[in-house]
Each structure stands twice: as C-alpha cells, then as structure tokens.
Amino acid sequence: RSSDLQEQWKRAQTAYDAGMKAAIVLPPRGSNWFHWYVCPTHGARLTTGKKIGDWQWEHICPTGHEILKGDPSRPDRDFDGCVLAGIHDGFARAVRQGGILYAVTGEAHYASRAKEILLAYAAKYLDYPLHDTQGRARIGGGRLSPQTLDESVWLIPAAQGADLIWDTLSEADRKTVSEKLFLPAARDVILPHRMGIHNIQNWKNSAVGLTGLLLGDTALIHAAIDDPDRGYRMQMAKGVQPDGVWFEGSWGYHDYTLSAVWALVEAARNCGLDLYG
Numbered sequence: 334r335s336s337d338l339q340e341q342w343k344r345a346q347t348a349y350d351a352g353m354k355a356a357i358v359l360p361p362r363g364s365n366w367f368h369w370y371v372c373p374t375h376g377a378r379l380t381t382g383k384k385i386g387d388w389q390w391e392h393i394c395p396t397g398h399e400i401l402k403g404d405p406s407r408p409d410r411d412f413d414g415c416v417l418a419g420i421h422d423g424f425a426r427a428v429r430q431g432g433i434l435y436a437v438t439g440e441a442h443y444a445s446r447a448k449e450i451l452l453a454y455a456a457k458y459l460d461y462p463l464h465d466t467q468g469r470a471r472i473g474g475g476r477l478s479p480q481t482l483d484e485s486v487w488l489i490p491a492a493q494g495a496d497l498i499w500d501t502l503s504e505a506d507r508k509t510v511s512e513k514l515f516l517p518a519a520r521d522v523i524l525p526h527r528m529g530i531h532n533i534q535n536w537k538n539s540a541v542g543l544t545g546l547l548l549g550d551t552a553l554i555h556a557a558i559d560d561p562d563r564g565y566r567m568q569m570a571k572g573v574q575p576d577g578v579w580f581e582g583s584w585g586y587h588d589y590t591l592s593a594v595w596a597l598v599e600a601a602r603n604c605g606l607d608l609y610g
Contacts, residue, residue: 349430353446357424357453360388364421365414366466366479372399373410381416389413408468408479421477421487424450429490432497444498451495452506455513463522473526476518481526482533485540488518489596492543496600499547511548519544519553527563530572532579532586534563535593542597546604557597558608565597565608 372394382391403413431447465474475484545553579587598608
C-alpha cells in the first residue's frame with residue numbers, strides 16, 4: 334500500500350537526517366575478514382560489546398560467554414578489524430542513501446553529505462595498506478577490506494551514490510574521487526584479480542563496470558562486460574545452466590550472483606546498453 338511505502342520512506346529519511354548530525358570519522362585502517370569473527374574456543378559467531386578504546390571493543394562469545402579482546406597482529410584474532418568492516422560498509426551505504434534522498438527530494442544537504450563521505454575516503458584510501466585475509470599485501474586483497482569481493486561490495490553502492498550526486502560535484506571534486514578512490518579501487522585493486530566463472534567475479538565485474546560507467550572509462554566497461562575469460566557476457570554464457578540456475582549448486586549462490594549482476598545490467602540499461610538478453 335502507498336501508505337506503507339510512505340511510512341517506510343519517512344523512517345528512512347528520518348534515520349538519515351539523524352545520522353547527518355554525526356561527524357564523518359573514518360576508521361584508521363581497513364577491515365578484517367568477517368569469517369574471523371568467531372570464538373577460537375567454541376567457533377561461535379562473536380557479538381560486539383562495549384567500546385574499550387579508540388576503535389577497540391569487547392567481543393563476546395554467546396556460547397562460553399568469554400569476553401575477548403582483539404589482537405591486530407594476528408588476522409585470526411583481529412576482532413576489532415572485523416567490526417571495522419561494518420563501519421566501512423555503513424559509509425558506502427550512506428553515500429548511496431544520500432544520493433537517493435537528493436535525487437528524490439532535490440535537497441542539497443543530502444548530496445553534500447554523500448560528497449563529504451566520498452572526499453573523506455578519497456583522502457585516505459591510498460593510505461590504507463593492501464592486505465588479504467592473512468594480512469599479506471598481495472593481489473586478491475583490498476585496502477578497505479581483505480578481499481576483492483568485499484572491496485567490490487563496498488564500491489558498488491559508493492558508485493551508485495556518486496552517480497546520483499555527480500552533477501553537484503565540482504570538476505576538482507570529481508577529479509579527486511576519480512583518481513584517488515574509484516580508479517585505484519577498480520583498476521588497481523579489483524581488476525588484477527582474476528577468478529574466471531565465479532559468483533565473486535560477478536561482484537568484481539559490477540564494481541569495475543559501475544566505475545567505468547560513472548567515469549566514462551571505456552576500458553573498464555569493456556573489462557567488466559566483454560572480457561573473454563571473466564566478463565559479464567561470459568559469466569552468463571558459461572555460468573548459467575540450461576535450466577537457468579547458476580552453476581555453483583545452491584540457491585544461495587544463485588541469489589548472491591543475481592544480487593551482483595543486477596547492479597551492472599541495470600546501470601548499463603540506464604546508459605543505453607541492454608544486457609538483459
């Protein structure tokens with residue numbers, strides 16, 4: 334019902350308005366792999382307790398009720414780094430939500446908030462060390478996160494939000510977020526990691542493709558869609574079985590892959606390129 338949708342919109346807008354009062358303070362480093370956020374004794378997923386320092390929290394095992402502290406020197410014990418993943422993701426979603434609110438309402442302060450987040454990340458992105466799930470600086474890792482998968486999941490909503498506010502940015506701001514955030518993430522971190530026909534590659538293709546469409550970078554668009562080993566067209570040709578199900582053998586992967594490709598095919602459609610067929 335329209336009244337239900339109006340209420341949902343009102344709640345979303347009210348929540349965003351409240352969040353705009355907070356200062357934009359980015360984490361001092363990239364995040365850790367969310368799969369490490371488990372109790373080393375019981376294997377149970379940890380819950381985050383009270384804050385005990387700058388970017389440090391208590392981490393509680395729901396089984397044995399142990400209260401654990403993170404150790405950033407060990408990837409499998411860097412629990413604080415796992416919490417940072419949610420904080421980074423929240424900022425990316427805030428860029429997209431701010432862009433949506435600006436597009437619908439025309440109120441400039443929403444675009445300004447999204448711009449501030451993008452510029453904050455542009456100022457820090459290249460200072461975040463490249464790292465993988467084992468803490469190694471190598472292809473397959475990220476700067477904001479320890480996998481190109483997570484880097485892609487972060488970049489997609491950031492690019493969607495940036496597109497919605499792009500007309501409000503100065504040429505200098507566009508140049509900054511392009512050269513210090515979007516291109517280093519898509520071209521230098523995500524693109525070199527090749528995974529062939531795989532659900533993760535679809536997330537990577539969407540992140541690279543959306544960056545290309547945002548910036549008008551034909552090389553990135555081509556890599557995302559037409560690369561003969563991993564591009565979108567090859568994913569559909571080889572990854573989708575005759576019955577329409579994704580080949581990796583579970584509805585979870587099928588739906589996860591759909592979530593990835595939707596962003597690219599819809600963005601391409603909006604730019605005059607039909608990938609739905």
